[in-house]
Amino acid sequence: MGKSHDIRRQEIVEATLELAAEQGIKNLTTQAIATRVGIAQPTIFRHFKSRDAIFGAVVGWAADHLLQVLEQLEHEHTPPDDRLRRLLQQQLAFIGKWRGIPRVVFSDRLQVESPALKAAVREIYHRLLVRIADLLEEGRVCGCFRADLDVEQGARYIGALLQGTVMRWSIQDFSYPLETEADSLWSFLRPALERR
Numbered sequence: 001m002g003k004s005h006d007i008r009r010q011e012i013v014e015a016t017l018e019l020a021a022e023q024g025i026k027n028l029t030t031q032a033i034a035t036r037v038g039i040a041q042p043t044i045f046r047h048f049k050s051r052d053a054i055f056g057a058v059v060g061w062a063a064d065h066l067l068q069v070l071e072q073l074e075h076e077h078t079p080p081d082d083r084l085r086r087l088l089q090q091q092l093a094f095i096g097k098w099r100g101i102p103r104v105v106f107s108d109r110l111q112v113e114s115p116a117l118k119a120a121v122r123e124i125y126h127r128l129l130v131r132i133a134d135l136l137e138e139g140r141v142c143g144c145f146r147a148d149l150d151v152e153q154g155a156r157y158i159g160a161l162l163q164g165t166v167m168r169w170s171i172q173d174f175s176y177p178l179e180t181e182a183d184s185l186w187s188f189l190r191p192a193l194e195r196r
Contacts, residue, residue, distance in 0.1 A: 009047045011037045013061050016054055017100030021174070025055070025107045052114055055104060059117060062101050063124040065094055070131045080139030081193070087135070088162070088189075089182040095166055096178030102170040129155045136193070145193045154193065161185055 003011070015036035019028050030051055034041040048054045069090045073083045095101050105121055133155035139145035165185060169178045 005047060008037075008039075008043075009057065010061075012044060012047060012054060013057050016058050017062075017098050017104070020058075020100030020103040020107075021098075024103055025109050030054070052117065055109065055114070055117055056120060058100070058104055059120050059124070062098065062104075063120075063127075066091060067124070067127060067131070069094065070128070073135075074131075079144055080135050080142065081144045081190070084132075084135055084139070084158075084189075084193075085182075085186045087132070088185050089179060091162060092165070092182045092185075093179040096169075099170075099174050102166050106167060106170065125159065129159050132158050139193070143195060146195050149193065158189065161189070 002008075012033060015033050016028065019032055019036060030044045031041045033054070034044050044054070048057065069087065073087055073090075076083060109117070111118060129152075133151045136145060136149060136151040136154045140147060140149045140151060162185075165181050166178070169176070169181070
């Protein structure tokens with residue numbers, strides 16, 4: 001008995017991420033994905049209409065996991081500063097496990113050639129910033145963070161720090177564990193956020 005549609009789609013997404021990490025996405029073919037999964041190349045198109053549909057599924061899968069971390073942290077009854085620190089740790093740990101994510105997100109295919117994929121990433125990034133801003137506002141109200149903190153600007157800066165950290169790691173060919181950068185980020189952010 002063959003694998004279910006959902007399991008096969010998941011295998012294709014994971015293979016795409018692995019190959020993107022190894023070789024980038026410019027030359028990533030559906031044949032290479034099929035070979036990695038262990039299926040015939042036409043089978044790919046039973047699960048995805050096009051190569052862009054695969055990249056869209058990759059972006060959606062990564063977003064679901066990254067936003068799930070935020071949702072879990074929202075339901076915890078720990079101080080906002082602790083949740084923000086753990087958010088940094090968990091986001092970087094997840095991306096560190098799936099090195100293909102920055103190769104897909106920062107690629108020309110996504111940034112220039114596919115407006116639909118770019119719009120999807122933009123929406124995900126917006127949702128992430130809204131959640132971070134909410135966390136900063138909660139911390140501002142309860143006194144963990146500065147009363148004069150501009151939470152929307154703070155969320156944008158945190159997003160930019162995360163992006164820059166991931167981009168630097170990708171440019172350096174994943175030569176160090178990404179999750180180790182979380183403590184340095186937090187050491188930089190904490191004094192800027194905390195009540196004086």
